[in-house]
Amino acid sequence: MHELDTIINRYGTDCLKWDYMEKWLGVPEGEALPSWVSDWDFKAPHFITDALQKRLDHGIFGYSERGDEYFNSVIEWWAERHQVRLQKEWFHTTPGSLPAIAMLVEQWSQTSDKVLVLSPVYHAFYRTIENTGRTLAESRLINNDGYYTIDFDDLETQFQNGVKIMIFCNPHNPGGRVWTEKEVNKVCQLCHKYGIYLISDEIWADIVFGDNKFYSCLRVDHQYFDKLAVCIAGTKTFGLPSLRLTNTMIPNEQEAQALKTKLLAYGIDVYSAFSIIANQAAYRNGHAWVDDTVKYLEENNKILEAFVRDELEKVTYRVQESTYLAWLDCRAMNLDDQMLEEMLHQAGVIPTMGYGFGSDGSGFIRLNLGCPKSVLEEKINRLRKVLL
Numbered sequence: 001m002h003e004l005d006t007i008i009n010r011y012g013t014d015c016l017k018w019d020y021m022e023k024w025l026g027v028p029e030g031e032a033l034p035s036w037v038s039d040w041d042f043k044a045p046h047f048i049t050d051a052l053q054k055r056l057d058h059g060i061f062g063y064s065e066r067g068d069e070y071f072n073s074v075i076e077w078w079a080e081r082h083q084v085r086l087q088k089e090w091f092h093t094t095p096g097s098l099p100a101i102a103m104l105v106e107q108w109s110q111t112s113d114k115v116l117v118l119s120p121v122y123h124a125f126y127r128t129i130e131n132t133g134r135t136l137a138e139s140r141l142i143n144n145d146g147y148y149t150i151d152f153d154d155l156e157t158q159f160q161n162g163v164k165i166m167i168f169c170n171p172h173n174p175g176g177r178v179w180t181e182k183e184v185n186k187v188c189q190l191c192h193k194y195g196i197y198l199i200s201d202e203i204w205a206d207i208v209f210g211d212n213k214f215y216s217c218l219r220v221d222h223q224y225f226d227k228l229a230v231c232i233a234g235t236k237t238f239g240l241p242s243l244r245l246t247n248t249m250i251p252n253e254q255e256a257q258a259l260k261t262k263l264l265a266y267g268i269d270v271y272s273a274f275s276i277i278a279n280q281a282a283y284r285n286g287h288a289w290v291d292d293t294v295k296y297l298e299e300n301n302k303i304l305e306a307f308v309r310d311e312l313e314k315v316t317y318r319v320q321e322s323t324y325l326a327w328l329d330c331r332a333m334n335l336d337d338q339m340l341e342e343m344l345h346q347a348g349v350i351p352t353m354g355y356g357f358g359s360d361g362s363g364f365i366r367l368n369l370g371c372p373k374s375v376l377e378e379k380i381n382r383l384r385k386v387l388l
Contacts, residue, residue, distance in 0.1 A: 004042050004296050005372045017368075021350060032348040033379055038173070038325055039241050040370025044278075045289045048238065051281035052274055064273040066093060073283035074247060078232070080287075082205060084218045090251055092259050094268055095244035095275075097231040098124055101167065101199055103262050104229055104248075105132045107255075108197040109164040116163045118150060119358035122173045122201075126358065129167075137163050140360055141175065146318030146329060148175040152186055159194040166196050171204040171214060174327045174357055174366045176320030178212040181219075188217060188224040197227040203246065204323050206237040206290055209298040212321040218249060225251040229259075236323075237290060238282040239370075245275040297324045300369040300376050307380050312387050324370040327354075330387070331363035340365070347386040349379050 010018045017037035021027040071088045078084045094100040115129045116137040139155045141148040171178045191198040200217040208214050233246040250256040308317040314332040337355045354364025
């Protein structure tokens with residue numbers, strides 16, 4: 001049996017996805033399979049847990065900094081897997097991507113300034129824009145039978161109308177696109193042309209399927225680096241979201257210093273020893289494990305795609321290029337979002353409803369495929385009862 005086939009009980013661990021369904025969604029414990037929060041149900045590999053155990057056995061948990069081994073492990077991973085030459089001075093380390101994104105929004109714009117996203121997109125971006133007092137601007141992605149592309153004419157029009165910052169999800173959540181070199185370059189060129197600050201969230205970079213190739217904004221011509229920040233992390237790659245750690249890369253020295261000053265103001269100048277150790281061990285030892293896990297996730301993707309294609313006449317699904325989050329189009333069922341959600345809850349499958357990803361997400365659901373195959377098969381059995 002594949003190690004990822006092992007079912008592990010996550011109840012009783014204060015797990016958001018399993019233990020807090022009742023609090024946040026009104027779903028009693030044990031009555032449904034959670035498919036909403038974007039973490040997976042796989043145990044961390046031994047090279048991570050062994051490193052954490054060794055650090056735990058040491059028994060002293062004082063303030064921790066990032067040593068050369070931490071920086072080098074990340075730098076060498078990105079050089080080998082993504083052909084990106086990171087520089088140590090670019091690193092700004094925060095507990096997650098969203099704190100860094102929020103700080104950059106505050107640093108690079110004023111209250112009521114426009115911050116743009118390509119919709120539908122990760123729902124927390126909307127929250128960050130709203131809670132920093134900025135104005136949301138949306139450029140709607142073009143949906144070609146489940147394959148999303150950027151409407152560059154519309155994007156340029158939006159830029160001409162006062163946008164200050166663009167938040168770019170690369171690869172894209174929830175659409176699953178791995179933006180091509182041409183698309184990434186075009187985004188960076190337009191931002192440069194109109195003086196737009198670009199924040200590229202690239203935390204899904206390592207989970208890419210088939211022949212698709214991830215292309216980072218850090219690979220574009222350096223003339224586009226002046227107003228660029230790129231968030232990278234091992235959270236999705238290795239299943240470490242509760243060990244909150246993201247590195248935001250800012251090549252421009254002046255902008256980098258400004259964010260360092262802001263981080264000091266917020267007291268983000270020391271780090272969790274466990275987060276540092278886990279990430280170092282992951283980047284140093286995780287190449288083969290990640291390759292194997294990505295193959296497993298790709299197989300899950302294909303299992304779901306075959307089910308939808310062969311059995312569901314009113315639901316469409318295109319195999320994702322990245323992420324383990326399936327984006328199912330249920331609009332042909334002609335149900336409003338509340339009715340669709342109630343139906344799925346009754347069946348015992350709890351996805352993230354698409355309307356949370358912007359107006360273009362209405363009628364969609366996002367289903368987490370980061371689980372053992374037997375659990376996915378049970379999700380499919382339950383979906384079969386309500387989506388046929």
